[in-house]
Amino acid sequence: MINASGTFDAIAARRVYGDELLEAFPFSAFVSKTITPEPRAGNEPQRIWETPAGMINSIGLPNKGLEGFLAEDLPRLAELPVPLIVSVMGTSAEKFARLVTGVGEREEVAAIELNVSCPNVHSGLIVGEQPAETLALLETLRPLTGKPLIVKLTPNVADPAAVAVAAREGGADAVSLINTLKASAIDPATGEPGVAAGHGGLSGPAVRPVAIAQLRAVAAAVEVPIVGMGGISNGADAREFIAAGATLVAVGTESFRDPRAGRRVAEELSSGAAERGHARPQLEV
Amino acid sequence: MTAPFGRRLCPVVESRASGGYRLFSLIDEEGPEPRPGQFYMLATESHWEQQGGRPYLPRALSIADCAPSSPLFPDSGNKGELGGVRLDFLIEGIGPGTDRLCELREGEGVWVNGPLGNAFSPPRDLSPGAAGAILVGGGIGVAPLAILRRRFAERNIPARVLLGFRDRAHSGGLDDLFSCCEVRLASEDGHVGHRGYVTDLLATMLEGDDAGSAAVYACGPPPMLDAVHALCQRMEVPCELAMEAPMACGYGACYGCAVPRPDGGYLRLCVDGPVIRVA
Numbered sequence: 001m002i003n004a005s006g007t008f009d010a011i012a013a014r015r016v017y018g019d020e021l022l023e024a025f026p027f028s029a030f031v032s033k034t035i036t037p038e039p040r041a042g043n044e045p046q047r048i049w050e051t052p053a054g055m056i057n058s059i060g061l062p063n064k065g066l067e068g069f070l071a072e073d074l075p076r077l078a079e080l081p082v083p084l085i086v087s088v089m090g091t092s093a094e095k096f097a098r099l100v101t102g103v104g105e106r107e108e109v110a111a112i113e114l115n116v117s118c119p120n121v122h123s124g125l126i127v128g129e130q131p132a133e134t135l136a137l138l139e140t141l142r143p144l145t146g147k148p149l150i151v152k153l154t155p156n157v158a159d160p161a162a163v164a165v166a167a168r169e170g171g172a173d174a175v176s177l178i179n180t181l182k183a184s185a186i187d188p189a190t191g192e193p194g195v196a197a198g199h200g201g202l203s204g205p206a207v208r209p210v211a212i213a214q215l216r217a218v219a220a221a222v223e224v225p226i227v228g229m230g231g232i233s234n235g236a237d238a239r240e241f242i243a244a245g246a247t248l249v250a251v252g253t254e255s256f257r258d259p260r261a262g263r264r265v266a267e268e269l270s271s272g273a274a275e276r277g278h279a280r281p282q283l284e285v
Numbered sequence: 286m287t288a289p290f291g292r293r294l295c296p297v298v299e300s301r302a303s304g305g306y307r308l309f310s311l312i313d314e315e316g317p318e319p320r321p322g323q324f325y326m327l328a329t330e331s332h333w334e335q336q337g338g339r340p341y342l343p344r345a346l347s348i349a350d351c352a353p354s355s356p357l358f359p360d361s362g363n364k365g366e367l368g369g370v371r372l373d374f375l376i377e378g379i380g381p382g383t384d385r386l387c388e389l390r391e392g393e394g395v396w397v398n399g400p401l402g403n404a405f406s407p408p409r410d411l412s413p414g415a416a417g418a419i420l421v422g423g424g425i426g427v428a429p430l431a432i433l434r435r436r437f438a439e440r441n442i443p444a445r446v447l448l449g450f451r452d453r454a455h456s457g458g459l460d461d462l463f464s465c466c467e468v469r470l471a472s473e474d475g476h477v478g479h480r481g482y483v484t485d486l487l488a489t490m491l492e493g494d495d496a497g498s499a500a501v502y503a504c505g506p507p508p509m510l511d512a513v514h515a516l517c518q519r520m521e522v523p524c525e526l527a528m529e530a531p532m533a534c535g536y537g538a539c540y541g542c543a544v545p546r547p548d549g550g551y552l553r554l555c556v557d558g559p560v561i562r563v564a
Contacts, residue, residue: 006540007538009537009540012537012553013536015537016287016288018287018290041551042543042551044543045543045544045545046531048542049531050339050340050533052341053341054341062551255534255538256342256538257328257341257396258396259534260290260292
């Protein structure tokens with residue numbers, strides 16, 4: 001059980017909850033919020049908007065940039081009792097390469113997740129929406145590190161399986177899905193979208209059936225480990241993802257409602273499986 | 286001071302109308318006593334998500350007051366054998382989450398995450414010459430000033446309280462949270478006190494002889510906070526604002542509660558605030 005990137009700040013949580021966080025850390029591995037080569041402030045408010053059984057977020061990837069992350073955050077994250085996966089995003093192959101090289105050479109990092117839900121500034125296309133772009137990116141990045149590369153798929157495509165196949169062909173060690181679904185909502189008080197950017201990404205239980213459909217398609221198409229996520233709120237949901245083909249599961253939005261959700265869902269998943277006489281899923285990173 | 290990690294179920298021991306608002310109290314057996322300015326993320330145990338899947342996320346509410354609750358003193362707001370802290374919240378129903386919280390009745394359970402955020406600073410921490418405090422509250426924002434006033438009183442820090450409301454329907458908390466102190470009131474519709482804004486009262490007070498010896502603490506709607514901020518900057522009076530922002534998590538995980546920093550970029554109000562020093 002891991003966290004969905006961008007849904008838990010282990011450094012902030014440690015300040016809020018103290019060492020009890022470390023004693024009861026809710027995930028078997030921790031995935032950082034996506035870092036970009038340069039610092040980003042993020043989008044102007046309002047960044048979040050509640051929707052039925054979920055929420056839209058338009059946060060804008062605020063982060064300290066690669067140098068700030070390596071100098072300030074990585075030492076703190078290395079203190080966590082679990083392996084660290086760093087999520088990275090670049091708007092070109094060169095920027096991605098800089099991130100993968102910079103992060104890949106750090107022994108504190110166990111694996112790298114590639115956030116491909118972003119445009120390639122040279123082609124103007126969103127990498128993760130195009131199998132050819134995804135393949136090309138992986139071919140550039142694969143030689144730069146021996147660390148496992150996980151490709152975080154975007155669901156805003158007609159054929160996620162094709163992108164997963166391309167990622168595998170390019171040398172990805174695993175894929176994770178789904179990221180958030182492109183969505184919007186109108187504030188009845190203003191007649192304008194609730195989030196300042198006009199649209200954002202939908203997450204929470206509302207997206208689970210979409211995640212399951214895409215997971216089934218991807219699992220049928222590739223033979224790599226798959227991290228499944230999208231509205232998991234309890235052990236039954238996690239079981240659904242395992243049944244649909246996930247090797248690992250991740251909890252995201254539910255952590256906002258319950259900071260211990262990761263641990264709770266993992267325990268519900270294990271105890272439920274035991275009750276049914278099934279073998280426990282192997283959660284190895 | 287850290288909060289217990291996670292959320293815990295706390296029983297409602299009281300829920301009643303307070304003017305146009307409602308006041309409800311929970312018993313938190315585990316949690317530390319909160320400090321003025323801090324908040325909690327709350328969701329009801331039952332019948333959350335009942336309005337077409339909303340509310341989904343918990344709601345952030347400032348602590349209005351608190352008291353140790355002991356099994357030895359059942360009339361201190363405690364029921365049965367519960368110990369811990371009694372937490373009081375003032376609430377106005379403005380959407381599906383707050384509406385559901387307004388429906389809470391004694392005995393119901395509430396999921397509680399907190400106390401979260403930072404606290405107001407004593408006047409002398411803001412300025413060596415600040416001997417007293419002026420508390421400025423607007424609407425539902427009066428809530429955190431109640432616990433602040435009481436804590437200042439316990440430390441013999443003199444505090445004057447200025448509270449403003451839009452109209453009678455959008456007012457409350459006075460008898461329940463400010464009954465034992467002198468309060469100056471303002472109302473936009475003139476139904477009570479000065480007809481106008483609470484910042485009119487603050488301007489008068491600061492233009493008197495108080496500017497040199499007081500620190501200002503404010504909580505209320507954004508235009509009120511902007512006016513307090515401007516006034517304090519102009520008069521060079523130290524000032525802290527308890528601000529509000531939409532929140533999903535309350536503990537720094539979602540980056541949703543961004544508030545612009547004066548020098549560019551954003552802070553997260555849940556972990557960098559909600560109390561922000563502005564002057």
